[in-house]
Amino acid sequence: MIGRRGLVMSGAAAAVSALAGSSKHLVAPAAKPTAAPQAPSLAQARPAMVPAAPTPEPQIVREALAALDGHGRRVPHHDRIAVVDFSVPSAQPRMKVIDIASGKAKDFLVAHGSGSDPGHTGYLHKFSNVPDSNASSQGAFVTADYYVGKHGRSQRLLGLDPTNNNALERAIVVHGAWYANADMIPAHGKLGRSQGCFAVGETELAALFEHLGPGRMIYSAKA
Template sequence: MRLSRRGLILGGSALLAGCSSAASTSSVKLAGAVVPALPILPHRAAAPQIQVAEAGALIDPQGLVRKDLMERARAALDAHGHRIIQRDRMYLVDFQKFSGSERFYEVDLEGGRVTAYRTSHGRGSDPKHSGYAERFSNKPDSHMSSIGAYATGGAGWGSQQGPNVLLDGLEPTNDRARQRAIIIHGADYADPAFLAREGKLGRSYGCFSVSHADLVPLRERMGEGRLLFAMT
């Protein structure tokens, strides 16, 4: 890991270099990695003071999120309750979907509404730039996306990517997120103009890159201590 891409902590404020732009379609020869198996998470009842809508009733009335992703995310919400202290919203990423599709979801756990956004995956996860993520890794410099449960770490600012949302990986599949500078940030290659021109989003170095416009509400609303769950 080169120092220029590592997170720098100064006086309690995170100054993160973050992912570099990776919109190029040129192939990069990287060490392959098989999709790691997500741990089986036990289901535990939510804390009594948390009011969460029942799955299949109020949650996602539009049917935007596939059922197994929603179920695994709700199990992760309980399994990582010591780190997920905010239970009003959670965020899901469906890496089975094409990069040009809306596959980054904000789930309102109180009202049930789901808002969908677009997000990029790592260039190492899609070396042929097909628009589909095929490989995942937690290894530094793999430039691959990582799956599993994350806790949002609040708003940050990086010298390369500017405003962002910090992430802490909670599972063996992603627990090097801080070391790898995996964040949520805005990128030109995730903007609608790039999608209209190229037919798919560009690729990050493993970060969850979103359009500059979408980063504004996400950075404000994700805050600290909410779940982000990414799955294939």
């Protein structure tokens, strides 16, 4: 039998290869988020106002899959992983939820923290794990429970690495925000900034929750 490590690492080649050579994406069903999402169906094109999603750096994808394998049982579900390539500007979809077996992905716009981009250039310049830094953090997170807060329906994250292990204390979560909506791109050429959270468009939040659910990894890095 092939062990967990074999399954995950065999998925690395499929994921990297498929992302480099395929423009197909996955789309979540239009349904209320659940703790056990159904497998997404194949997709429709992204609106013209949003630039085409770039392919993540292959090294970042390999690092993400190695982290998924390395953290083992701390991440209950190994079928999908979200990879955020913060080398890419906020005007482009830089979060990809990757199906490990097929390598197919669904892409999302996602904001970075104001502390990572003090001049609001649209690019992440630095990571931080320091409380009150308002910066994005690097490393592997595991998605936790849903709650309703000041941004509406949100999802807590647990940082698994020394570079992000203050995530819970810092209230680094996944949430929707008007400043991460697609119409920010034609209007301003970039998204707004969060306080370090993974903020996505308000109309995209349900799809992201449907793809991830609790117990899956988000991997954040920059080439």
